[in-house]
Amino acid sequence: MSTFKKLKNFFFGDWQEVYITTLENEFNRVIGLLDQNDIKYKYKILTGHKNDRTKNSINY
Incomplete structure (x- = not known):
């Protein structure tokens, strides 16, 4: 039984x-x-910012 x-x-x-x-x-x-390790990735999912073209997010 699941948690x-x-x-x-x-x-x-x-x-x-x-x-x-x-x-x-x-x-x-x-x-x-919560399982995602990348905070920027979490932030983008929560806020809907998918067009962030910073160096660290360009591969998402």
């Missing part, structure tokens, strides 16, 4: 499954961002 499902069951019990699925997707998206 998210354990947390869901502990805090929410049997809520509407569609709402929980949305929460789980958002949770996994945020965890994915």
Whole structure:
């Protein structure tokens, strides 16, 4: 059982499954961002700055 499902069951019990699925997707998206090592890359994802042409970001 995933960590998210354990947390869901502990805090929410049997809520509407569609709402929980949305929460789980958002949770996994945020965890994915936290797993990125490059802070500039995270910043660009969070803020939507995809046209940053600095030397360090040109390969993204």
